[in-house]
Amino acid sequence: MASLDDLKKRISSVKSTQKITKAMKMVAAAKLRRAQENAEKGRPYSEKMNNIILNLSNGISDKENAPKLLVGTGEEKTHLCVVMTSDRGLCGGFNTNIIKKSKQYFQKILKENKILKIITVGSKGYDQLKRQYKENIIEKISFKDSKNINYFDADKVGKIIIDRFKKKEFDVCAIFYNKFKNVITQIPQEQQIIPLKSNEEKDTSSDSNYEFEPEEDEILSNLLPKNISTQIFKAMLENSASEQGSRMSAMDNATRNAGEMVDKLTIQYNRSRQAAITKELIEIISGAESL
Amino acid sequence: MSEEFKVEIVNPEKSFLYKENVTEVVIPAFEGEMGILKDHISIISFLKPGIIKVYSKSEENKYFVEDGIVEFKDNSLSILTSSIYNMSDLDRNKIDQIVKEAEKESNADNIDDQKRYLIDQKVEVLKNLSLN
Numbered sequence: 378m379a380s381l382d383d384l385k386k387r388i389s390s391v392k393s394t395q396k397i398t399k400a401m402k403m404v405a406a407a408k409l410r411r412a413q414e415n416a417e418k419g420r421p422y423s424e425k426m427n428n429i430i431l432n433l434s435n436g437i438s439d440k441e442n443a444p445k446l447l448v449g450t451g452e453e454k455t456h457l458c459v460v461m462t463s464d465r466g467l468c469g470g471f472n473t474n475i476i477k478k479s480k481q482y483f484q485k486i487l488k489e490n491k492i493l494k495i496i497t498v499g500s501k502g503y504d505q506l507k508r509q510y511k512e513n514i515i516e517k518i519s520f521k522d523s524k525n526i527n528y529f530d531a532d533k534v535g536k537i538i539i540d541r542f543k544k545k546e547f548d549v550c551a552i553f554y555n556k557f558k559n560v561i562t563q564i565p566q567e568q569q570i571i572p573l574k575s576n577e578e579k580d581t582s583s584d585s586n587y588e589f590e591p592e593e594d595e596i597l598s599n600l601l602p603k604n605i606s607t608q609i610f611k612a613m614l615e616n617s618a619s620e621q622g623s624r625m626s627a628m629d630n631a632t633r634n635a636g637e638m639v640d641k642l643t644i645q646y647n648r649s650r651q652a653a654i655t656k657e658l659i660e661i662i663s664g665a666e667s668l
Numbered sequence: 669m670s671e672e673f674k675v676e677i678v679n680p681e682k683s684f685l686y687k688e689n690v691t692e693v694v695i696p697a698f699e700g701e702m703g704i705l706k707d708h709i710s711i712i713s714f715l716k717p718g719i720i721k722v723y724s725k726s727e728e729n730k731y732f733v734e735d736g737i738v739e740f741k742d743n744s745l746s747i748l749t750s751s752i753y754n755m756s757d758l759d760r761n762k763i764d765q766i767v768k769e770a771e772k773e774s775n776a777d778n779i780d781d782q783k784r785y786l787i788d789q790k791v792e793v794l795k796n797l798s799l800n
Binding site: 418419423425428432433527531588589590596599607610 | 679681698711712741748
């Protein structure tokens, strides 16, 4: 049985841990509000962009000469996966969920004897993937230094991807991130960005009679790279909201667990204190009796 | 009938402007300035650096954009842009700063002609601005 002193020390150490987790929870809650706002504000842009591209690609007649970014290279040999995670830990299952989802995809690809290439965004993803897939990782990107998520960072990632695509380093590109649903639910997502896959079937055939200035294919070839950056930016926004949400609920749990532990330890401490007093009393009484 | 339609300007971070009662919007489209009134034909076009003018019955707002995409459909105009400034927020210092950055970029060797054209366009627009 632990001595009274040991118990006292443990109680105080659990209490100080609780203080830390509580503070982290508060910080995450404050950041979450902002991140959530940003994610919601960012949605119209990427949705509009997607709509325009869908309208355009529906209207395009010459499928043969359509930009490669839209229709792909015609092969599916090499897959590039962009795994987007956070730079900081202590956020519950946030990173693990993305990694799990992407590992499933990796295994599927490797089983089909295709070539796998990985770009990690955020240092936690690299840490978790380097053990198993070290030789597949071709680049790791981290935005530890930038305080807020901004479009320029997303654009950088987008440019890297497009550069590599132009050098014919891969045929298919997918990004992995967590979609923010609410504070306790984040859904790991897999989204294919090259070639562009539209989620909805063509239902807007009637309003594809747009006028274009300049030509359709020129617009498309300009728009597609932008769309990739936009999709990545959207993923980054969703990710940051998810990260804060996930951290908040993880830290909330941790605080509650610490509280329970403190209660348990306090009871144990009081009991053993009582036992020690009783023992001393018995000793004194039996000593007095024997006289 | 009213002559009004709605316009929405979005940039990646947020919805920048949303108005339902504009009467005319002038945009710096890729092949020249373009004025859009109600019931314009559906169109998709690019922006080059320039001034967007938004007119409504009571007021007139001006914005400086560097690039973007325009879509007009069913009397709603969407402008997607990654860099937009409200003209009333711009002062001479800020304009000078943007011009300087653009000129630096234009002097770099590794850019193609189209990009250089766009940058020069931007500098020209901004310089004309700072005159008046």
